[in-house]
Amino acid sequence: KNEVEQSPQNLTAQEGEFITINCSYSVGISALHWLQQHPGGGIVSLFMLSSGKKKHGRLIATINIQEKHSSLHITASHPRDSAVYICAVSRSGGGADGLTFGKGTHLIIQP
Amino acid sequence: NAGVTQTPKFQVLKTGQSMTLQCAQDMNHEYMSWYRQDPGMGLRLIHYSVGAGITDQGEVPNGYNVSRSTTEDFPLRLLSAAPSQTSVYFCASSRTGSEAFFGQGTRLTVV
Numbered sequence: 001k002n003e004v005e006q007s008p009q010n011l012t013a014q015e016g017e018f019i020t021i022n023c024s025y026s027v028g029i030s031a032l033h034w035l036q037q038h039p040g041g042g043i044v045s046l047f048m049l050s051s052g053k054k055k056h057g058r059l060i061a062t063i064n065i066q067e068k069h070s071s072l073h074i075t076a077s078h079p080r081d082s083a084v085y086i087c088a089v090s091r092s093g094g095g096a097d098g099l100t101f102g103k104g105t106h107l108i109i110q111p
Numbered sequence: 112n113a114g115v116t117q118t119p120k121f122q123v124l125k126t127g128q129s130m131t132l133q134c135a136q137d138m139n140h141e142y143m144s145w146y147r148q149d150p151g152m153g154l155r156l157i158h159y160s161v162g163a164g165i166t167d168q169g170e171v172p173n174g175y176n177v178s179r180s181t182t183e184d185f186p187l188r189l190l191s192a193a194p195s196q197t198s199v200y201f202c203a204s205s206r207t208g209s210e211a212f213f214g215q216g217t218r219l220t221v222v
Contacts, residue, residue, distance in 0.1 A: 043213040097142045097161055098169055103153040
């Protein structure tokens with residue numbers, strides 16, 4: 001069993017829909033990261049969180065430490081949100097001290 | 112600031128050749144790490160470093176060497192390239208307790 005599981009693997013939605021991507025993990029962590037990767041592109045950090053909830057624009061990330069579960073929400077989705085969203089966990093220290101990744105959620109937003 | 116710079120962006124190697132993938136960051140981050148990304152496998156940790164002079168192995172270290180002689184640089188050496196090392200390689204850096212910054216990736220093909 002993978003230490004970090006994401007669902008769904010693929011998601012296609014219409015522009016304007018509310019999107020939820022889920023991440024569950026089975027190990028102790030110091031922080032959870034949500035990353036975005038556009039096709040053929042680099043990887044960008046969206047959120048790093050160890051408790052509660054964070055919001056950047058239309059993106060919201062939540063984490064429940066007791067349940068070992070996090071969600072990434074996108075409100076009023078737009079075609080430019082189409083990308084792969086990756087959940088990752090760090091065991092200690094900073095975000096680059098050795099992350100363990102989920103396999104990603106491939107999101108397509110249709111106009 | 113340039114952030115995290117990886118070179119080269121693309122490389123084709125013959126089986127048995129050696130090469131070094133370069134990674135440099137100008138943010139004075141103590142943590143640096145290398146990952147490979149393969150279809151269906153997601154991102155996996157190869158090696159990481161928590162500071163100059165300190166390195167450790169990740170999930171898939173075989174066939175790769177690293178060193179960290181300065182805070183800025185974290186090169187990844189392929190000693191004798193194999194077709195199984197065909198992948199996209201990402202370098203990342205971070206401070207303690209902060210998000211990870213990724214390079215743009217190196218697409219390596221071993222023939």
